Amino acid sequence: MNKDIIGHGNYKYKVHKDWASHNAFDISIKNCHEMVINSNGHLIMITDHTHNNIVIFNRSGKILNTWGTIFPGGHGLTLFQEGEEEVLFITDVELGKVFKTTLDGEILLTIDHPSCYGLYSEDDPFKPTETAIASNGDIYIADGYGSQYIIQYNYKGDYIRHFGGEGDALSQFRTAHGLCIDNRNSNKPTMLCTSRDHNAFKRFSLNGEYISTIHLPGAYVCRPVIDEGNIYSGVCWSRLRNNEKTENSGFVTILNDNDKVVSNPGGTKPNYINNELQLMVQDQPIFNHCHDVCVDEDKNLYICQWDAGNTFPYKLERI
Secondary structure (H helix, E strand, O other): OOOOEEEEOOEEEEEEOOOOHHHOOOOOOOOEEEEEEOOOOOEEEEEOOOOOOEEEEOOOOOEEEEEOOOOOOEEEEEEEEEOOEEEEEEEEOOOOEEEEEEOOOOEEEEEOOHHHHOOOOOOOOOOOOEEEEOOOOOEEEEOOOOOOEEEEEOOOOOEEEEEEOEOOOOOOEOOOOOEEEEOOOOOOOEEEEEEHHHOEEEEEOOOOOEEEEEEOOOEEEOOOEEEOOEEEEEEEEEEEEOOEEEOOOOEEEEEOOOOOEEEOOOEOOOOEEOOEEOOOOEOOOOOOOEEEEEEOOOOOEEEEEOOOOOOOOEEEEEO
16 A cells, blocks of 8 residues: 555545644644634644644644643643534643633633532542533533543533543443544434543443443544544554553544444554454554544544644545
8 A cells, every 4th residue: 555545445545744834833832632623614723832722724734823821731622613603612631620712712611620519529630631512502521631520511611410430330431531422313412432541432321321332442542523424533542562552553543323443544454353343553653642633524634643743733635
């Protein structure tokens, strides 16, 4: 296979590592954690560099704007259509807070440590990694680097419930790193939650009832990103040595509407034996640690990376 073409089946891509490099020299970044695309087709990325926590690109890779100097642990970024306006939800793992903002950075709502709402004790760790927003405005927060709960609030920031917690039961998590609302069945939306150290996505009702698990052996997945019928996810590590996660072993995984893996750009070809997915690992050293995937209207992918030497996002052009 051409080394610049990665992926499998109908999901193959040409790699553009220099998508943003032509005008990136004057922008400081650390980790490119997550990216969303708004209704204008602008790509909005969060970093943990306080010179510019938010970097906004056009689809050609030109930087249009930057803002944000107050998020030292900027990690999760969710876009939500609220009436006629688009808003962002930002999680900060160092501050232990979640912020709702306008697209240009005005803070509209702050959700603090759960002890403020009578949930955690003051000593319980709270390091939120992700949010997902339901159609009614309910806010779900993944405490992925903290106490491993998914916490549900209403649109005003009032506590409703929590579920999960750290452990190996079906309804528990090991690194509840990401989550999203799965609206592919419009009559019965569900919540997909990452359990990264279990190499899995776990499905729950919007009331926090466990439904099922999607096992992804070998893949330490980040958040699930749903575009039309598919789920896309960055794989931060894969198991390459002694069945343990290995540095600089990331790839991208793509699942179809039956939750079956159909392509692993940068990884091994998905293989099912007796309907059981076999171990998936990095196959080509394209990526270090894939942290997020953003999908544009032409089904091109933009890959954000953690711990990748201050690397700007790569573009994977669908072919």
